[in-house]
Amino acid sequence: MAKYPFEPFRVKVVEPIRMSTREQRAARIAEAGHNVFGLRAEDVLIDLLTDSGTTAMSDDQWAGMMVGDESYAGCRNYYHLREAVEEIFGMPFFVPTHQGRGAETILCDLFVQPGKPIPNNTHFDSTEANVLVRGGVALNLPVPEARDPASHHPFKGDMDVAGLRAAIQSWGPENVPLILLTVTNNTAAGQPVSMRNLRETRAVADEFGIPLFFDAARYAENAYFIKLREAGYAEKSPLEIAQEMFSYADGFVMSSKKDGLVNIGGLFGMRDEALYGKVTVEMILREGFLTYGGMAGRDLEALARGLREGLQESYLAHRIGQTRYFGEKLVDAGVPIFEPPGGHAVYVDARRFFPHIPQSEFPGVALTSHLYVDAGVRGIELGSLAFAHTDPETGETRCPELETVRLALPRRVYSQTHIDYVVESLAELYARRESVRGMRVVWEGPYMRHFTARLEPIG
Numbered sequence: 001m002a003k004y005p006f007e008p009f010r011v012k013v014v015e016p017i018r019m020s021t022r023e024q025r026a027a028r029i030a031e032a033g034h035n036v037f038g039l040r041a042e043d044v045l046i047d048l049l050t051d052s053g054t055t056a057m058s059d060d061q062w063a064g065m066m067v068g069d070e071s072y073a074g075c076r077n078y079y080h081l082r083e084a085v086e087e088i089f090g091m092p093f094f095v096p097t098h099q100g101r102g103a104e105t106i107l108c109d110l111f112v113q114p115g116k117p118i119p120n121n122t123h124f125d126s127t128e129a130n131v132l133v134r135g136g137v138a139l140n141l142p143v144p145e146a147r148d149p150a151s152h153h154p155f156k157g158d159m160d161v162a163g164l165r166a167a168i169q170s171w172g173p174e175n176v177p178l179i180l181l182t183v184t185n186n187t188a189a190g191q192p193v194s195m196r197n198l199r200e201t202r203a204v205a206d207e208f209g210i211p212l213f214f215d216a217a218r219y220a221e222n223a224y225f226i227k228l229r230e231a232g233y234a235e236k237s238p239l240e241i242a243q244e245m246f247s248y249a250d251g252f253v254m255s256s257k258k259d260g261l262v263n264i265g266g267l268f269g270m271r272d273e274a275l276y277g278k279v280t281v282e283m284i285l286r287e288g289f290l291t292y293g294g295m296a297g298r299d300l301e302a303l304a305r306g307l308r309e310g311l312q313e314s315y316l317a318h319r320i321g322q323t324r325y326f327g328e329k330l331v332d333a334g335v336p337i338f339e340p341p342g343g344h345a346v347y348v349d350a351r352r353f354f355p356h357i358p359q360s361e362f363p364g365v366a367l368t369s370h371l372y373v374d375a376g377v378r379g380i381e382l383g384s385l386a387f388a389h390t391d392p393e394t395g396e397t398r399c400p401e402l403e404t405v406r407l408a409l410p411r412r413v414y415s416q417t418h419i420d421y422v423v424e425s426l427a428e429l430y431a432r433r434e435s436v437r438g439m440r441v442v443w444e445g446p447y448m449r450h451f452t453a454r455l456e457p458i459g
């Protein structure tokens, strides 16, 4: 196989990029309060804000959109989706939701209890917020290697199983309503979770009688990492690996906007019929009837087809290879990144990129702002703006251990030339890093402030 497998598709439709000048971009980012969420997408040249919902669909998926059955109940596309879900995830019960957080909201309503912990390898931001608003405790238990940007551990997404057991014993198993595992571990730099870790986490769940759910947005990328890196899986197909992964779960919530290869949608699958009964009530209150769950029939069809495409080996080889190419070129250019590159994104280590800017002055936001002005590239800060917590009693602010800027790769959208341009732009910014100043917040909301906060450069 080539070192970096070529795109296993050719381009049939193109969307022009609107060019802009540095001066125009400087004006736009100031208007947006130096928060890249406030930009118009048309003012971005290369958009690496997220891999969520930004996929280019295949001709087969678009063809599927034309055979959407928009019946309120029992549309044919639901049954196509059900076949795919049963085959891949092996769950006897499932509902579609409008997106991942639709499933997550229902899961949290049914499981999260005030003052009680939900352990997870690392909570995704919306999951963490969903636990916190219900008064729960979002317990993050990544393996220690996850905190070390230089460690080349093959499965830095793993749950700290000993830490999990200790936490359950200290809280008391009756006080732990649910264990979550996020595959791949998005917040910890998109790092994969090993099959062995899934199995060991399952054993802890069984030991204490606690349900185990996967937050499974990037399950196919995770399956491919297991194939590449874990002994005994090289000859298995991504589908077979995914089937084994989900055999260790009592259920899963999933955003279809990632490995489902669609622009909108979510899934909620489970084994327990009694739980399904409760979910159906919540579904009808919030999402919609059980066979469409907030999605159009045509979107269910695109997802049924996308789930299968997302497990194709040629697709995954290119996908993971492209992210690796991006990461390796940045390392070659001397740009400090979180190593090794994960599945869906490269995470620049903002603390090492701007060692002169303290975490309290948002080095990650300085990076996203300057990268946009210099090159029209949009990344996202996942550091102190996204994750710092202020203790309501002491008023003290605790910054997260990792201060990163995520450059996420939309699926099947950008070419190697686009990536080379981003690498050059980052290398140039790194070369003049000492001229860059920190930032201060001028406005923020109470939860997930990184989506709406406004900032300004200091001094």
Ligand SMILES: *Cc1c(COP(=O)(O)O)cnc(C)c1O
Pocket (backbone or CB within 6 Å): 052, 099, 100, 101, 102, 104, 124, 126, 127, 182, 186, 215, 216, 217, 254, 255, 256, 257, 258, 265, 266
């Ligand atoms: C995207 C994502 C979600 C939320 O899904 P949405 O479709 O954006 O609502 C939850 N967990 C993880 C790990 C995700 O990546």
